[in-house]
Amino acid sequence: MSDWPLWEVFVRAKGGLAHRHVGSVHAPDAELALRHARDTYTRRQEGVSLWIVRSADIVASDPDQAGELFEPAADKVYRHPTFYEIPDEVKHI
């Protein structure tokens, strides 16, 4: 069991919504990872679809680089489309 790889689990709550990361499971292979994910994360009707991906296959940003990666966005208010006058006739925006 200790040598089972870790798998990340993504659940689609209902049709039309995106899959969301909900947690992880240990499993010896992909097929059983899917079953473990089903038994662990969808036993209370949480979803209609599952994605599984090996945790080792996820490329993650380096937390030490968080400063250079994300902080420069903090003072770029002009990147938020909040300066437009929206005509009343335009719905759903």
Next chain:
Amino acid sequence: MPSLPPIRPEDEAVAEKLRPAGAFDAPSDAHDPVRAGYLLRLGDDALILGQRLSEWCGHAPSVEVDLSLANLSLDLIGQATLFLAEAGDADRLAFKRDVLDFRNCWLVEQPNGDFARTMVRQLLFSTWQHMLYQRLTASSDAAVAGIAAKGVKEVAYHRELAAEWVVRLGDGTDESRARTVDGLDWCWRFVPELFEVDEELAAAVQAGIAADPRSFEEEYRAAVGAVLADATLPLPKDQRAIVGGRRGHHSEHLGHLLAIMQYLPRTYPDAKW
């Protein structure tokens, strides 16, 4: 051939009033012994295996497997509740009956053993139960058909999960393979009972309530054989069959299981959840 005149409703009403009520009333639907007996078989199989699987809770090889087995257990206890509620008072039947009155097969009462034996038992039972429920969805009894229709999806999953594990254990390490072979060796003698048709079951089949298990025995052997082939395991040699569970003859293991399951409601009959 002369035909009888049609029965007029007004005559029937009069006859109903004339009929003395008492011990010799024809059994109503609710007390149909053939139906009740069959419901007990279905309910007890699910109840006893559900209780067995629950013994793994907190002890499974990993937390994920722990959840898988608990899910299986709860599915089965849910099915048992429905079947037994059709047969009578589900709680009374589960907790106030003694071992000789249980009608489950021998396979489901067998001790869990190790994880391999538990999974082999699950494969052998769930494959059978799945094929049975598939047919019971066409039962002449609406309640049986309805419960089977709900249960068949649950059991399809049990069957697949057990098959996945048996393949991995059989075709795994030397140790997992040896344990799987031992598990098969333990469970195999209880398979023929699943296909036994005694008088009581024959009557239920005749009434259209039950499915005749012999109609899918060949399909069952082929399906189990295919999983074992995937697991690179040879089909076990046939052993002397052990039967009798349907008539209340059980292994010593069932009494111990019931002692634990029934302890609380029997000791504290007024306990509320």
